[in-house]
Amino acid sequence: MAAVLFDFSGTLFRIESTESWLRAVLAETEISLPEPELIRAARALDTVGALPGGSFPSGRIPDELAPVWEIRDKSAELHRTAYTGLSRQVSLPDPALHDALYDRHMTPTAWRPYPDTAEVLGALRERGVVVGVVSNIGWDLRPVFRDHGLDPYVDAYVLSYEHGIQKPDPRLFATACDALGVDPRETLMVGDDRRADGGAAALGCAVHFVDHLPVTKRPDGLRPVLDLVG
Template sequence: MPIKGVLFDFSGTLFRIESVRSWLAAACAARGVSVDEADFDRYARELEAACALPGGPGPQRVPEALAEDWASRDESAHRHRAAYTGLARQVALPDPGLYDALYERHRTPEAWCPYPDAAEVLGALAGSGVRIGVVSNIGWDLRPVFRAHGLDAFVDAYVLSFEHGIQKPDAQLFHTACTLLGQHPTDVVMVGDDRHADAGAAALGCEVRFVEHAPLAERPYGLRELGLVNEVA
């Protein structure tokens, strides 16, 4: 069957979050906080160890006080903020305002960069008449990130977990996306990097293809190599 629609995950699939050091430096600048190099290095290491950067690796063990918010973090904006600022608060930063500043920084377009082949693949699919959706487990509106990086014009529908109160792998999110695209799930491919969350689309009959959640330089052609463009050309 020809591909009529493609659903894409956001973080780790189409976009990559900045490094912990860049994230911390931007938050410090926003707050007017100056720290010496040794302290900055220590804060960055500790934030990375706490897995406090949204879009980065998740923690292997979640503090008990955060367990409830973490488990449902992508179902609401409040829980998402509470979970990630809670992880960051495990690190004793020099300014208490930095925890919120860090959270706000990760929601900005400047904190994200598209993978090198994202525009090429999205543009080719859209140009061939394929309907495109973004299905993301997230606690905030990512549409401004797509607009700022010039990718919004390729996207026909966004289905964001916090706007629906459910998170992947719940098949309802994928069903909603297929409905918005006007396509039957068996004509739609889901592309993601999480073999648990994104695999939920298979319950509807979608084909699921995976890319590696890797740094930009290590995955320049991961989307292109899925062969989607060749199948609709």
């Protein structure tokens, strides 16, 4: 393999828990909630899927949000509308908290790399294998990689909202291969979403899936990539 493309959320990094997310925003805004109410609100936010990169909505997407939800990763505006719309299904003490929560999830401190992320990216660099990050997302994740010291290992970022194309559309993977100057047939795509990331197979890429688990429960899920690259 000449190149490896990685998904971002659930593959290289994992977002904080919904409870941690809510606690951080309440602290930043100096709004207090009784502990039982905070736990209730965090669980409700998790159930509706309000945290990008967190749990998928467990119930039906509201009718007014359904059209936006399907194309949420095609622009920054659509992404914010979709997730704040889900968040607003949950009653919070100040309506401004819904946008504050969305803003929080875009900060580097809200994300943690998996334990073997740096090791695997570093090993690929030593082998001369180029790396791209291909993500369905509505905001610029580059600061997350810079803050965690992983940006030097990434040769190209291809983000859906910057191209108006979202996975599994093969054109997004083709854009990544072009940016890296590699043949898709010599490229491995690594992700956690069989539908979205599996779209790379239509282009001729090999595909490998990892489990979307909390950081503490997936200590070495990326290491098989090194064997696949050869």
